[in-house]
Amino acid sequence: MTPRKQMSLGLSMRYLGYHAAAWRHPQVDPAGASDYDHFLNVARLAEAAKFDMVFLADGIGIRAKDEPEGSLCRSAQTAELEPLTLLSALAPMTKHIGLVATASTTYNEPFHVARKYASLDRISRGRAGWNIVTSWSDAEARNFNRDQHLDYDTRYERAAEFVEVVKGLWDSWDEDAFVRDQDTGIFFDPGKMHVLNHQGRHFKVRGPLSVARSPQARPVLVQAGASEQGLEIAAASADVVYSAPHDIDTAKAYYANLKARLARYGRAPGDLLVMPGFTPFVGRTEQEARDKYDQLNALVDPLLGLSYLYGQMGDLSGYPLDGPVPEPMDAEVKSIARNLLTLARRDNLTIRQLYTQTAAGFGSRIVIGTPKQIADEMEAWVAAEAADGFNICPAALPIGLEDFATLVIPELQRRGVFRSDYAGATLRENLGLRLPGSRYAAA
Amino acid sequence: MTPRKQMSLGLSMRYLGYHAAAWRHPQVDPAGASDYDHFLNVARLAEAAKFDMVFLADGIGIRAKDEPEGSLCRSAQTAELEPLTLLSALAPMTKHIGLVATASTTYNEPFHVARKYASLDRISRGRAGWNIVTSWSDAEARNFNRDQHLDYDTRYERAAEFVEVVKGLWDSWDEDAFVRDQDTGIFFDPGKMHVLNHQGRHFKVRGPLSVARSPQARPVLVQAGASEQGLEIAAASADVVYSAPHDIDTAKAYYANLKARLARYGRAPGDLLVMPGFTPFVGRTEQEARDKYDQLNALVDPLLGLSYLYGQMGDLSGYPLDGPVPEPMDAEVKSIARNLLTLARRDNLTIRQLYTQTAAGFGSRIVIGTPKQIADEMEAWVAAEAADGFNICPAALPIGLEDFATLVIPELQRRGVFRSDYAGATLRENLGLRLPGSRYAAA
Numbered sequence: 001m002t003p004r005k006q007m008s009l010g011l012s013m014r015y016l017g018y019h020a021a022a023w024r025h026p027q028v029d030p031a032g033a034s035d036y037d038h039f040l041n042v043a044r045l046a047e048a049a050k051f052d053m054v055f056l057a058d059g060i061g062i063r064a065k066d067e068p069e070g071s072l073c074r075s076a077q078t079a080e081l082e083p084l085t086l087l088s089a090l091a092p093m094t095k096h097i098g099l100v101a102t103a104s105t106t107y108n109e110p111f112h113v114a115r116k117y118a119s120l121d122r123i124s125r126g127r128a129g130w131n132i133v134t135s136w137s138d139a140e141a142r143n144f145n146r147d148q149h150l151d152y153d154t155r156y157e158r159a160a161e162f163v164e165v166v167k168g169l170w171d172s173w174d175e176d177a178f179v180r181d182q183d184t185g186i187f188f189d190p191g192k193m194h195v196l197n198h199q200g201r202h203f204k205v206r207g208p209l210s211v212a213r214s215p216q217a218r219p220v221l222v223q224a225g226a227s228e229q230g231l232e233i234a235a236a237s238a239d240v241v242y243s244a245p246h247d248i249d250t251a252k253a254y255y256a257n258l259k260a261r262l263a264r265y266g267r268a269p270g271d272l273l274v275m276p277g278f279t280p281f282v283g284r285t286e287q288e289a290r291d292k293y294d295q296l297n298a299l300v301d302p303l304l305g306l307s308y309l310y311g312q313m314g315d316l317s318g319y320p321l322d323g324p325v326p327e328p329m330d331a332e333v334k335s336i337a338r339n340l341l342t343l344a345r346r347d348n349l350t351i352r353q354l355y356t357q358t359a360a361g362f363g364s365r366i367v368i369g370t371p372k373q374i375a376d377e378m379e380a381w382v383a384a385e386a387a388d389g390f391n392i393c394p395a396a397l398p399i400g401l402e403d404f405a406t407l408v409i410p411e412l413q414r415r416g417v418f419r420s421d422y423a424g425a426t427l428r429e430n431l432g433l434r435l436p437g438s439r440y441a442a443a
Numbered sequence: 444m445t446p447r448k449q450m451s452l453g454l455s456m457r458y459l460g461y462h463a464a465a466w467r468h469p470q471v472d473p474a475g476a477s478d479y480d481h482f483l484n485v486a487r488l489a490e491a492a493k494f495d496m497v498f499l500a501d502g503i504g505i506r507a508k509d510e511p512e513g514s515l516c517r518s519a520q521t522a523e524l525e526p527l528t529l530l531s532a533l534a535p536m537t538k539h540i541g542l543v544a545t546a547s548t549t550y551n552e553p554f555h556v557a558r559k560y561a562s563l564d565r566i567s568r569g570r571a572g573w574n575i576v577t578s579w580s581d582a583e584a585r586n587f588n589r590d591q592h593l594d595y596d597t598r599y600e601r602a603a604e605f606v607e608v609v610k611g612l613w614d615s616w617d618e619d620a621f622v623r624d625q626d627t628g629i630f631f632d633p634g635k636m637h638v639l640n641h642q643g644r645h646f647k648v649r650g651p652l653s654v655a656r657s658p659q660a661r662p663v664l665v666q667a668g669a670s671e672q673g674l675e676i677a678a679a680s681a682d683v684v685y686s687a688p689h690d691i692d693t694a695k696a697y698y699a700n701l702k703a704r705l706a707r708y709g710r711a712p713g714d715l716l717v718m719p720g721f722t723p724f725v726g727r728t729e730q731e732a733r734d735k736y737d738q739l740n741a742l743v744d745p746l747l748g749l750s751y752l753y754g755q756m757g758d759l760s761g762y763p764l765d766g767p768v769p770e771p772m773d774a775e776v777k778s779i780a781r782n783l784l785t786l787a788r789r790d791n792l793t794i795r796q797l798y799t800q801t802a803a804g805f806g807s808r809i810v811i812g813t814p815k816q817i818a819d820e821m822e823a824w825v826a827a828e829a830a831d832g833f834n835i836c837p838a839a840l841p842i843g844l845e846d847f848a849t850l851v852i853p854e855l856q857r858r859g860v861f862r863s864d865y866a867g868a869t870l871r872e873n874l875g876l877r878l879p880g881s882r883y884a885a886a
């Protein structure tokens with residue numbers, strides 16, 4: 001019997017989970033997103049459950065707007081801890097789990113990013129990962145000397161060059177460059193230092209990096225591009241791709257599309273793992289799972305709920321919440337609102353039902369069921385080449401993780417599709433990825 | 444009897460200490476500067492000795508040049524860990540000691556700096572500090588899209604505005620802004636959120652910061668300006684000033700100059716601590732101390748030693764090391780070299796003796812003696828208003844710190860001029876500094 005394909009698992013742990021009302025759940029500490037001990041607890045639970053990695057998404061500032069007025073002060077997405085600082089502080093308190101922090105190529109400099117992630121990789125002994133994003137909100141732009149976010153083409157052109165510079169800086173030193181011979185006084189072998197001398201459209205960066213080669217050769221690169229240029233950056237450089245498909249067919253198409261692009265960059269299909277996200281609600285019975293879902297949904301404050309519709313539908317606060325979703329007045333709003341409107345009409349949703357769906361997972365797919373049902377679905381996705389693993393986005397932390405860890409993980413382990421213990425020393429090894437060679441290695 | 448004035452103590456721990464040959468000392472791990480465990484050991488030793496803070500200086504890249512050729516590969520100042528990443532990783536493994544990381548205003552964005560230091564302050568429960576620098580080397584400029592470092596005026600104008608923006612962002616939230624009322628669904632009190640809306644010459648930053656007010660209201664601000672504009676930034680904002688005077692008279696003048704500037708900013712002399720740096724060589728006898736100094740000096744590789752003279756004197760590698768220091772050929776070199784030449788002539792130094800003096804402390808003042816002699820001198824500086832405390836820059840780590848902690852600290856404690864245990868919960872409290880109010884507080 002051939003061994004069954006193993007799946008990789010990441011845990012998304014931004015804020016207090018992916019549900020807008022997570023902070024109001026009676027078993028959740030509403031101050032957790034500002035508290036190191038909360039994240040330490042979550043990371044340790046994830047490590048005990050043998051997750052490959054914890055992941056912190058990021059926006060550099062508060063993206064939520066006060067629309068309708070009075071909604072912002074009901075949002076928990078207003079206070080947090082900076083991802084790289086937080087993951088660095090988790091490094092010495094964990095041993096095996098990967099630590100993936102988001103950093104934007106639009107508002108950073110490649111030398112800083114290369115240096116900080118290389119340092120985290122050394123400090124964690126090979127567990128660092130970088131989620132490469134380009135940012136998209138005007139709210140972030142306004143914290144960085146701009147009025148609006150950069151146009152798409154410039155952002156992605158900058159991102160592609162940024163990633164190349166960072167990879168180049170990570171090759172600054174061969175693995176055995178630092179001989180540190182106390183007798184001869186030679187600290188490094190000058191033939192094993194490489195000066196990048198990058199000169200491009202967006203960046204001029206000399207190098208070398210002032211950090212020795214990292215245990216993973218380079219930190220694991222994560223990406224979540226959906227557009228043409230996003231997919232190309234992923235195909236060229238990413239080790240892991242997050243995606244957010246809502247059904248298996250979309251996921252299969254995305255998977256095939258991405259894997260087919262790898263050959264052009266001299267890469268094999270196994271060099272890149274596709275990990276769709278989902279938000280599980282697990283119960284010992286289906287009813288228990290559904291109750292958990294309903295319990296959180298009932299906690300969505302109407303004003304906050306309406307804020308999730310505002311961007312597409314405009315201000316619906318004058319309408320009865322339990323009445324039908326109205327046609328937006330404004331012609332422009334009307335055209336963006338098409339998706340939400342179609343959904344509302346198809347399922348005959350009230351305003352309250354529509355915002356609840358949106359607020360329940362921030363766009364993440366929601367899977368409600370017993371451990372068996374959820375494990376079946378995960379196995380089916382892997383078998384169908386829709387996924388190499390999953391990015392688990394609990395609705396509320398730590399409870400959503402506790403449920404998944406105690407109910408679903410043992411089921412996956414029993415089926416032989418998920419590890420019972422860490423086999424590798426680094427994140428890259430646990431993910432089953434090859435160690436990348438240096439661009440300066442003799443051919 | 445009035446209690447004797449207490450002194451504050453910081454520990455500089457960049458690389459493996461301040462001596463160019465530290466890495467060759469038989470009791471030093473030459474790989475320590477790339478190794479988290481080394482810094483953990485140093486930070487814990489410093490905490491056991493009740494230091495106020497550990498401090499990491501920084502340059503963003505490798506500043507040393509390969510001049511004369513062959514010298515760079517003998518320098519240990521080529522590989523390290525990024526300060527903020529490293530101090531974040533030390534936060535959960537220490538309890539009391541302050542964590543001061545350097546960040547440059549020339550190559551950063553204020554929103555990132557405000558966010559990361561506020562996060563470290565929360566994670567460490569009030570122990571973060573920011574050493575504000577403007578950078579000065581072309582080597583750094585070349586890693587950030589420039590050929591040369593920014594001119595002085597632009598750098599300092601940018602720095603002053605940068606610091607104001609960061610302070611403003613740190614006031615984004617009143618201390619009690621986040622009510623997180625699970626029953627009412629109100630997460631924060633909107634009257635206690637403040638949008639900065641900064642628009643200046645160098646920065647446009649909207650805010651608010653996405654991090655709750657930090658336990659110290661704001662991280663401790665450290666500065667080391669010596670020039671007119673550097674002193675003004677310090678007077679306006681710094682809690683601590685590092686300086687590098689070589690004698691008590693220079694130190695007194697600097698101290699008086701800086702303290703006199705505070706009133707203009709509505710600050711009292713006690714609101715800012717002046718902490719001159721020095722590199723101690725301690726022995727139970729004066730001879731033992733001197734032997735330690737000589738032992739390290741003997742390990743300075745001649746090529747590396749000559750690289751310390753190169754910038755001012757040009758290439759002296761063709762001259763006998765034990766002969767007199769020659770007049771530089773080049774007229775331009777000649778004028779910068781005046782200080783070194785004067786020193787060499789006055790003390791009748793050979794080339795080897797001259798470079799050894801330079802390489803022994805990177806410009807830090809060197810104090811060689813018994814615990815009693817060193818404590819006497821420290822007390823005299825404090826009594827003379829030349830210092831409020833000291834920034835200890837051991838020649839080699841951890842050994843220089845071990846010597847200071849076991850020999851000098853107990854002597855200071857016996858004299859009642861240094862704490863036997865931490866009294867405060869935060870760095871600010873341990874330094875005896877007031878909690879700054881918010882700019883938005885009702886008058």
Ligand SMILES: Cc1cc2nc3c(=O)[nH]c(=O)nc-3n(C[C@H](O)[C@H](O)[C@H](O)COP(=O)(O)O)c2cc1C
Pocket residue numbers: 056057058059102132133134135136223224225226227228229230231242243244277391
């Ligand atoms: C699971 C997942 C996580 C993401 N995390 C972030 C993030 O932390 N910050 C961010 O600015 N964008 C994030 N994105 C957005 C993506 O980086 C990307 O912009 C988006 O998927 C659209 O792709 P495109 O930019 O190629 O059009 C995320 C997307 C997904 C699917």
Ligand SMILES: Cc1cc2nc3c(=O)[nH]c(=O)nc-3n(C[C@H](O)[C@H](O)[C@H](O)COP(=O)(O)O)c2cc1C
Pocket residue numbers: 499500501502545574575576577578579666667668669670671672673674685686687720834
């Ligand atoms: C103890 C001490 C530590 C310093 N640390 C740094 C540093 O880490 N990075 C840096 O670029 N400059 C550093 N400097 C340089 C100062 O920031 C400052 O530029 C210098 O003292 C000259 O002052 P001026 O810029 O006002 O002329 C340091 C100076 C001193 C005295």
